[in-house]
Amino acid sequence: MTDTHVLGLAASKEREAHTYSGYPMLLVLLLLAAVQVFGVLHLVRNGEGAMIALVIAVPILLVLVAAGFYMLQPNQAAAITLFGDYRGTDRTTGLRWVWPWMMRTKVSVRANNFISDTIKVNDLRGNPIEMAAQIVYRVVDTAQTLFDVDDYKEFVRVQVEAAIRTVGARYPYDDFDQEDITLRGHLEEVGIELKREIRARLAVAGITVDECGFTHLAYAREIAGAMLRRQQAQAVVAARQTLVHGAVGMVEMALEELSEKDVVELDDERRAAMVSNLMVVLCGERDTQPVVNAGSLYT
Numbered sequence: 001m002t003d004t005h006v007l008g009l010a011a012s013k014e015r016e017a018h019t020y021s022g023y024p025m026l027l028v029l030l031l032l033a034a035v036q037v038f039g040v041l042h043l044v045r046n047g048e049g050a051m052i053a054l055v056i057a058v059p060i061l062l063v064l065v066a067a068g069f070y071m072l073q074p075n076q077a078a079a080i081t082l083f084g085d086y087r088g089t090d091r092t093t094g095l096r097w098v099w100p101w102m103m104r105t106k107v108s109v110r111a112n113n114f115i116s117d118t119i120k121v122n123d124l125r126g127n128p129i130e131m132a133a134q135i136v137y138r139v140v141d142t143a144q145t146l147f148d149v150d151d152y153k154e155f156v157r158v159q160v161e162a163a164i165r166t167v168g169a170r171y172p173y174d175d176f177d178q179e180d181i182t183l184r185g186h187l188e189e190v191g192i193e194l195k196r197e198i199r200a201r202l203a204v205a206g207i208t209v210d211e212c213g214f215t216h217l218a219y220a221r222e223i224a225g226a227m228l229r230r231q232q233a234q235a236v237v238a239a240r241q242t243l244v245h246g247a248v249g250m251v252e253m254a255l256e257e258l259s260e261k262d263v264v265e266l267d268d269e270r271r272a273a274m275v276s277n278l279m280v281v282l283c284g285e286r287d288t289q290p291v292v293n294a295g296s297l298y299t
Contacts, residue, residue: 023095029065067100075110077142089142107142111210116160118216121168123183128220129173131164131183135198136211144206152205159201167194173219183217190214 072078072093080087081103090096091109098104118132137156139145149155171190173183183190195212202209 024097026069026095029062033062064100065097068097068102070096070098070104070106072096072106075108076106077109077139078104078106079142079146080104086143086147105146107139107145109139109142111136111138114156114160115215116157116164119161119164120220121165123168124170124172127173129168129183130216130218130220131168131214132216133160133164133194134213134215135160135195135209137202137207137209139206140208141206144204149205152207155205156202156207160198163194163197163201167197173217187214187217 070078072090074093076093077089077091078096079089080098082101087102090098090104113134113136115134116132118130120128121131123129135156139152145152167190168183170193171181171183171186174185181189191213194214195209198212199209
């Protein structure tokens with residue numbers, strides 16, 4: 001089931017309009033103008049009845065021909081309607097002409113850049129975070145853009161914010177156990193999902209998304225300080241774990257080499273004392289002060 005059917009909308013489909021090049025019609029316009037000038041001059045001289053009818057008819061034709069001209073720039077389209085009925089879309093650039101009773105609505109199909117406002121979202125764990133994104137979008141189906149939504153630019157704004165809230169609620173902002181996909185740690189993966197979500201939402205308006213990415217991602221102000229302290233504590237614990245792991249390895253290596261080379265014979269008590277001293281030296285944050293023991297370990 002397509003997104004259009006889910007939303008309960010009857011999707012319009014763009015088709016090519018039957019229009020004409022404006023340059024041949026420009027020649028017709030000039031020819032009619034010349035005929036009008038000739039008729040007026042001839043009427044002034046002779047005053048014939050047939051020439052009077054010609055002088056009256058030609059201005060009407062001039063107005064009808066002139067009213068059918070319009071111009072299209074590159075990456076611009078014109079949707080043609082006849083008494084409210086969609087007749088097709090013209091994407092041919094240059095001077096164009098269509099019957100004057102047909103209405104032309106121009107639509108830009110150029111790439112547009114949109115940056116959302118910073119909005120507050122609750123992540124998967126309920127933490128308030130601030131998010132904003134930018135997208136590059138363009139119109140691909142002018143019929144859907146004009147006739148299936150009221151204001152497509154406002155529609156883009158609302159749907160982008162809705163997609164940010166949806167994707168932001170699917171993941172935690174950060175995972176201190178490094179087990180889940182997070183918003184902060186997996187920006188590329190989450191950005192791809194956001195792009196897919198926005199595309200699905202904008203398809204009903206005949207709009208596609210070429211690029212998508214986050215411009216702002218942070219904890220909300222009310223919890224930012226607490227989360228910063230938590231991250232700092234986690235960093236301290238991780239550093240301590242690394243330090244202790246390295247110190248244990250160094251103590252083990254020192255004891256093994258002392259035993260292998262018979263430098264000193266250590267019983268369990270002396271071994272424990274040496275381990276304690278080495279761990280203090282290796283794990284302490286301050287420089288240690290050496291103490292010379294002139295007596296025995298046991299006195």
